[in-house]
Amino acid sequence: MSAIASTELVRQQNSLRMLSALRRHGNLSHTDLAELTGLSSGTVSAITAELERSQLIHRSEQQAASGRGRPRVLFQPNSGFGYVAVVVISSDAVQYSLVDFTGRLMDRFGEGRSSTSSDVFAREILNGLVRLAGRSKIAPGDILHVSISSKGLVDPATATLVWSPVLGSGHVDFRTVLAPHFRAQIYLYNETLLVADALWRQRRESAGESASLAALSLGHSIGLGVARGIGEGKAEVTAPNFGHMLHVPGGALCRCGARGCVEAYCGFYGILRAAFEVPTNTIPAKFVPLPEVEKIAASARAGNRMAVLAFRQAGLALGSGLSRLFSLYGPMPIIVTGPGTRFLDLISASMREGMEQTSVVRMGGLPQITIEPDEQTLVFDGHMGLALSRLDGDIVMSGMAVPQIS
Ligand SMILES: [Zn+2]
Structure with a gap:
């Protein structure tokens, strides 16, 4: 790797660390950021300036409790920079959630599903997402990331539902159906893979554990997600x-x-x-x-x-x-x-x-x-863990601009 490319990679990784710390802790000062990320004061200054210029974060001033002295400058993610839509497909219903750039849940609603035709079903999901944007008075183009999950067999590379309990082998190619209507990146996951990913992250954060685990979902259908620790606090998560x-x-x-x-x-x-x-x-x-x-x-x-x-x-x-x-x-x-x-x-x-x-x-x-x-909470946590880090990655890799349709 050339020296320029490796400097750029370090800069991107540092930006991602800062965004993730701000989202996890909310308002943070320059000193807090340096402490939490382990980055030098100079690096924190350079990156906060760049993130502010790109409108990914903004600053507020907090007067000291004594009312004297210089106000403290606090940074926070810009909640309106863009939004994440989460779509959870289950055997008898579809749940839509909208999350802002800070990770805050803004809206959620569910709809029964009855269609057994994959074309009709794909259009129902498109309409649901348009409604989700409309209810919060944002444009569909402000949704930067769509994260969908279902039980069954999925092809994550093409965001295609290959086999599902209700639609059988009627393929649903979500990227083709949704991409023309949103500026968003479209991702599709097996539901139990998200459960395994959420549980693995929970254990790593609460107990520092990064050993392998398997999530087994029991219901009308049976799902399995396996998270296998691969070192450096990372896991390979699959849904056999x-x-x-x-x-x-x-x-x-x-x-x-x-x-x-x-x-x-x-x-x-x-x-x-x-x-x-x-x-x-x-x-x-x-x-x-x-x-x-x-x-x-x-x-x-x-x-x-x-x-x-x-x-x-x-x-x-x-x-x-x-x-x-x-x-x-x-x-x-x-x-x-x-x-x-x-x-x-x-x-x-x-x-x-x-x-x-x-x-x-x-x-x-x-x-x-x-x-x-509580499987539903784990599924949603799995969505959020992956959606926000992938969204940050897409933005930072594209040079801090809003990512374009892939
Ligand atoms: Zn079977």
């Missing part, structure tokens, strides 16, 4: 297609059309099918409302044999799936989330039994399993 990994060759029919997937045994529709002794080649229900599964759980807790077996079978599928994960990547703590966490009392014994099928667990002991029921 765990729910559609083979559990029983030629086994129960899955929503994806294959037979014997993990999800066909432990997704809500798999539990429903087993509890009512419906043939396993029956086409799975599109969506099973939570109260239906609650009824089966109540019946299992009252000792109903088929209901007990349905949950037991679900736990075995999850446990043996996890045992394969440990064989490939080594044991790691599991954090269970999603609406299915309320049935863990019925699942955990057989889940442990499934995990113990691998020698890694038999020799090294069971990995720690914890429950984080």
Whole structure:
């Protein structure tokens, strides 16, 4: 790398550190900034001047408490520089959130979804985003970053939803649909990848831990996100297609059309099918409302044999799936989330039994399993962690100007 290129890279990294410190702590003085970022006073002066010129941050003056002496100069991110839109797609609804440049949530609303056509669905998302901008009286062009998540298979490189529980294999190419209407960069993530990323960041910040972990989402569908520490406080986060990994060759029919997937045994529709002794080649229900599964759980807790077996079978599928994960990547703590966490009392014994099928667990002991029921907050935290750092990166790399459509 040439000397000029490496100086430019250092300048960009320092700008990103300053923006991130200001967003995390709010109002900061020159001295605070130098302390928090570890940068020299001269570097802090040069970068704050540049960030101010680009209108990414602004300054305010605070009179000393005594009312005498020079006022303190405090810096803060410019909330109106640009906005982030977050779109969370779930089986039966879509939630839209708008966040300003300081990271503050400005607006949120949800809409039911009914369309099973990918073209109609893409237009619904476009209309939702236009409404999101309109409700806060900003122009769609002021949204600089759109962060979308869904369950299922996504192609992050092209922001295309490849397979989802509701639309099946009807592809949705979000970048093509949305880019002409926004100045924004469009990103698409698997939902459980965001959960794993949020949990990993939380643990790194609260306990300085950067060990690997896996997030397991239980509900109508099954998701897995794996965050593997790669050193220097960084993680590689992936969402393997765990729910559609083979559990029983030629086994129960899955929503994806294959037979014997993990999800066909432990997704809500798999539990429903087993509890009512419906043939396993029956086409799975599109969506099973939570109260239906609650009824089966109540019946299992009252000792109903088929209901007990349905949950037991679900736990075995999850446990043996996890045992394969440990064989490939080594044991790691599991954090269970999603609406299915309320049935863990019925699942955990057989889940442990499934995990113990691998020698890694038999020799090294069971990995720690914890429950984080509030999946929606983790998904949103995952969006925010990635969206703001990527937005800052896009702005700083483009020379502090508002990024253009890719
Ligand atoms: Zn499947």
